[in-house]
Amino acid sequence: MTRPVLLTVEGLTKAYPGVVANSDVSFSIGAGEVHALLGENGAGKSTLVKMIYGLVKPDAGTMTLRGAPYAPPKPGVARAQGVAMVFQHFSLFDALDVAENVALGMEHPPKMGALAERIRAVSLEYGLPLDPVRLVGDLSAGERQRVEIIRCLLQDPKLLIMDEPTSVLTPQEVDILFQTLRKLASEGTAILYISHKLEEIRSLCDAATILRRGRVVATCTPRDKTARDLAEMMVGTVLTPPARSEKPKGRVLLEVTRLSVRSPSAFGTALKDISFSVHRGEILGIAGVAGNGQDELLLALSGELRSPGGSVKIDGEDMGDRGPNDRRRAGLVAAPEERLGHAAAPDMSLTENALLSGAERRGLVSGGFIDWAGTRAFAEEVVAAYDVRTPGVGVAARALSGGNLQKFVVGRELSQDPAVVVVNQPTWGVDASAAAAIRQALIDRAMNGAAVVVISQDLDELLEIADRFAALNGGRLSAPRPTQGLTVDQIGLMMGGAHGMEVAHHGA
Amino acid sequence: MTFGGIDPALLIASLMVASVPIMLAAIGELVVEKAGVLNLGVEGMMIIGAVCGLAAAVQSGSPVVGFAAAAAGGAALALIFAFLTQTLLANQVATGLALTLFGLGLSSLIGQGFVGVKPPQTERLTFGPLTDLPFLGKVLFHHDPIVYLSIAIIAAVWAVLKYTRTGLILRAVGENHDAAHALGYKVQRVRLLAILFGGAMAGLGGAYISLIRVPQWTDGITSGAGWIALAIVVFASWKPWRVLLGAYLFGGITVLQLNLQAAGARIPVEYLSMSPYLITILVLVIMSANRGRGAIGAPASLGRNFHASR
Numbered sequence: 001m002t003r004p005v006l007l008t009v010e011g012l013t014k015a016y017p018g019v020v021a022n023s024d025v026s027f028s029i030g031a032g033e034v035h036a037l038l039g040e041n042g043a044g045k046s047t048l049v050k051m052i053y054g055l056v057k058p059d060a061g062t063m064t065l066r067g068a069p070y071a072p073p074k075p076g077v078a079r080a081q082g083v084a085m086v087f088q089h090f091s092l093f094d095a096l097d098v099a100e101n102v103a104l105g106m107e108h109p110p111k112m113g114a115l116a117e118r119i120r121a122v123s124l125e126y127g128l129p130l131d132p133v134r135l136v137g138d139l140s141a142g143e144r145q146r147v148e149i150i151r152c153l154l155q156d157p158k159l160l161i162m163d164e165p166t167s168v169l170t171p172q173e174v175d176i177l178f179q180t181l182r183k184l185a186s187e188g189t190a191i192l193y194i195s196h197k198l199e200e201i202r203s204l205c206d207a208a209t210i211l212r213r214g215r216v217v218a219t220c221t222p223r224d225k226t227a228r229d230l231a232e233m234m235v236g237t238v239l240t241p242p243a244r245s246e247k248p249k250g251r252v253l254l255e256v257t258r259l260s261v262r263s264p265s266a267f268g269t270a271l272k273d274i275s276f277s278v279h280r281g282e283i284l285g286i287a288g289v290a291g292n293g294q295d296e297l298l299l300a301l302s303g304e305l306r307s308p309g310g311s312v313k314i315d316g317e318d319m320g321d322r323g324p325n326d327r328r329r330a331g332l333v334a335a336p337e338e339r340l341g342h343a344a345a346p347d348m349s350l351t352e353n354a355l356l357s358g359a360e361r362r363g364l365v366s367g368g369f370i371d372w373a374g375t376r377a378f379a380e381e382v383v384a385a386y387d388v389r390t391p392g393v394g395v396a397a398r399a400l401s402g403g404n405l406q407k408f409v410v411g412r413e414l415s416q417d418p419a420v421v422v423v424n425q426p427t428w429g430v431d432a433s434a435a436a437a438i439r440q441a442l443i444d445r446a447m448n449g450a451a452v453v454v455i456s457q458d459l460d461e462l463l464e465i466a467d468r469f470a471a472l473n474g475g476r477l478s479a480p481r482p483t484q485g486l487t488v489d490q491i492g493l494m495m496g497g498a499h500g501m502e503v504a505h506h507g508a
Numbered sequence: 509m510t511f512g513g514i515d516p517a518l519l520i521a522s523l524m525v526a527s528v529p530i531m532l533a534a535i536g537e538l539v540v541e542k543a544g545v546l547n548l549g550v551e552g553m554m555i556i557g558a559v560c561g562l563a564a565a566v567q568s569g570s571p572v573v574g575f576a577a578a579a580a581g582g583a584a585l586a587l588i589f590a591f592l593t594q595t596l597l598a599n600q601v602a603t604g605l606a607l608t609l610f611g612l613g614l615s616s617l618i619g620q621g622f623v624g625v626k627p628p629q630t631e632r633l634t635f636g637p638l639t640d641l642p643f644l645g646k647v648l649f650h651h652d653p654i655v656y657l658s659i660a661i662i663a664a665v666w667a668v669l670k671y672t673r674t675g676l677i678l679r680a681v682g683e684n685h686d687a688a689h690a691l692g693y694k695v696q697r698v699r700l701l702a703i704l705f706g707g708a709m710a711g712l713g714g715a716y717i718s719l720i721r722v723p724q725w726t727d728g729i730t731s732g733a734g735w736i737a738l739a740i741v742v743f744a745s746w747k748p749w750r751v752l753l754g755a756y757l758f759g760g761i762t763v764l765q766l767n768l769q770a771a772g773a774r775i776p777v778e779y780l781s782m783s784p785y786l787i788t789i790l791v792l793v794i795m796s797a798n799r800g801r802g803a804i805g806a807p808a809s810l811g812r813n814f815h816a817s818r
Binding site for chain 2: 105
């Protein structure tokens with residue numbers, strides 16, 4: 001099938017101080033084509049699409065849109081020429097309603113009343129129902145994404161850029177999104193689809209351009225390749241899946257009984273009546289769409305949120321109403337999702353950050369005085385054992401890349417010989433090889449006799465490492481089930497299905 | 509008709525007058541905060557407005573020129589704040605406090621030559637038969653133009669924020685500056701304009717004190733009105749008409765305090781002068797107890813500096 005070429009990119013280059021984000025990138029995309037942009041974090045995908053959308057100016061290179069030179073100085077110009085973008089981190093305003101949010105993304109929005117009507121009409125036509133008067137802050141992640149997509153569709157785009165659109169969706173919501181995208185493509189809209197979820201790309205995309213360290217390393221038709229081939233093209237090396245051996249499970253190390261706590265934040269989710277237990281040597285995976293209580297669960301387990309006595313037991317000892325230090329002493333370590341500001345103090349050195357969580361279990365403080373030599377040795381041990389790329393342990397946590405800091409934070413907790421490990425999003429924003437290393441470290445910890453709880457939105461990750469699987473939905477936890485034999489459909493239902501979206505594609 | 513030596517018509521009329529400076533400063537600060545900027549320099553911008561207004565009015569003999577100069581003076585001081593916080597990304601709280609101290613010092617320097625000088629008088633408007641109405645005429649229809657202007661500004665700010673695209677963009681910038689930037693809006697430019705508007709309004713409010721309320725110059729003439737204005741914005745939970753309400757409430761307390769003193773009441777004045785702040789603390793407590801709604805009131809990016817990173 002040959003299509004008229006819509007957009008051609010030739011020799012695009014963009015350098016930031018100290019790093020070349022894009023170097024001589026060229027590709028083209030035809031009308032009605034779904035084109036994947038593949039690459040690890042930091043490969044330069046986001047910079048590339050920001051140049052196409054007019055947010056960033058290229059240092060060199062040219063773009064051609066429908067045969068005419070194209071160099072948008074700002075997003076407004078790009079939108080006027082039919083280029084629209086759905087952002088990875090939603091570009092939405094919580095305190096404004098849906099119609100206002102849509103209007104902000106348009107150059108010449110109609111009157112609010114007329115706009116609300118059009119939002120209703122277009123959203124139904126594409127199977128993405130939306131109520132224009134609702135506040136965006138009250139919407140679920142899937143609904144928020146619909147706002148972004150509708151905002152683009154109202155401008156009748158010729159090219160729709162989607163930056164990792166499925167990372168916040170349940171499998172059912174992904175299906176709905178894909179139906180919408182296929183309908184758009186069949187109407188002649190080109191879609192530039194950024195993701196690192198390979199199976200999605202294989203099922204959706206007509207062509208793929210693969211980036212590594214800012215350069216195009218390959219182009220291919222994703223359907224003709226296996227997911228493994230694609231991953232190896234992205235990473236440039238051969239990947240080995242985490243290895244583990246079966247071992248009988250031991251006694252219960254973490255027991256949570258009827259845990260209910262309120263969320264500390266205004267838009268957070270309260271935990272409702274959560275019960276589960278994790279055995280020695282076992283990994284429990286907890287899935288769920290963002291904002292369904294994951295953060296609160298980590299806080300309640302780490303001790304930052306206190307709960308009534310008896311609801312959290314660590315190795316048989318009641319820790320429900322104890323704080324983080326008591327729980328650390330009892331053997332529980334935790335690594336929260338937010339690296340900068342929660343897991344690590346951004347402006348403090350790695351040594352100081354090592355002290356903050358390791359003081360208790362590694363005995364780095366005596367009589368109120370800090371054992372700096374011991375602390376430095378501990379930090380260096382973590383850096384060496386977990387392959388953290390840093391000039392030294394004296395640099396500020398902020399200076400490390402996301403993946404390296406994540407390795408440090410997870411490594412710091414795992415090096416404290418814990419009985420119970422709780423991690424939230426252990427490989428969020430981490431490149432594939434570092435992610436594999438972190439997963440392996442978690443498995444090794446379990447093999448060495450710890451009970452591990454992994455909270456993650458990455459289903460593939462959970463299926464890969466977890467022995468048992470449960471999902472958080474609206475602050476409630478489904479009953480844990482053995483991971484083996486679970487289907488994606490069952491998992492999707494545990495995660496809450498499509499959030500009332502079952503009728504969306506009725507008869508489509 | 510008087511109660512304990514206090515005439516209600518006069519009381520309400522003087523309440524409307526007393527509330528003008530804090531109302532103007534507060535509505536300006538509301539716009540600034542809606543754009544996501546916390547400018548604690550209101551007091552400094554007011555007193556600069558007061559001294560510029562007085563000086564210009566005395567030199568030119570025209571109160572109109574005085575008010576225009578006051579707005580320009582307030583905006584000029586605000587421009588320093590804008591440069592420091594928007595371009596150099598200085599901390600907003602520290603910069604705002606410094607602005608207040610700077611304004612107080614600079615104003616007493618400029619004001620040295622004007623101590624004891626009387627500014628030209630601003631005439632009150634009359635509305636013919638309306639002004640002759642019993643009670644209402646005295647309360648509503650016999651004021652100087654700035655009283656009506658301040659109410660008109662409240663209405664205009666309300667309408668702009670609620671119904672126009674300009675207002676929507678301003679709110680968007682204050683709500684989530686990263687998203688606004690991603691959509692192609694000029695965050696810094698919007699904030700600069702909002703800060704200048706806030707400065708001009710504070711300047712007008714200050715000049716109202718030095719040209720009409722206390723028509724003369726003394727050091728520290730604004731005596732904390734800027735801080736009350738800041739309190740009113742929070743009290744009003746960032747809604748324009750509630751600024752009017754808050755200004756009348758706090759202005760009313762000031763007037764009542766004077767009247768009670770004159771009438772020889774036994775309540776110590778200090779209780780009344782601390783009451784605006786007590787009320788603000790109370791409102792804040794109530795608002796934060798009712799978390800969800802309070803969170804929606806305050807612009808989410810308030811006080812956070814914006815830097816367009818990659």
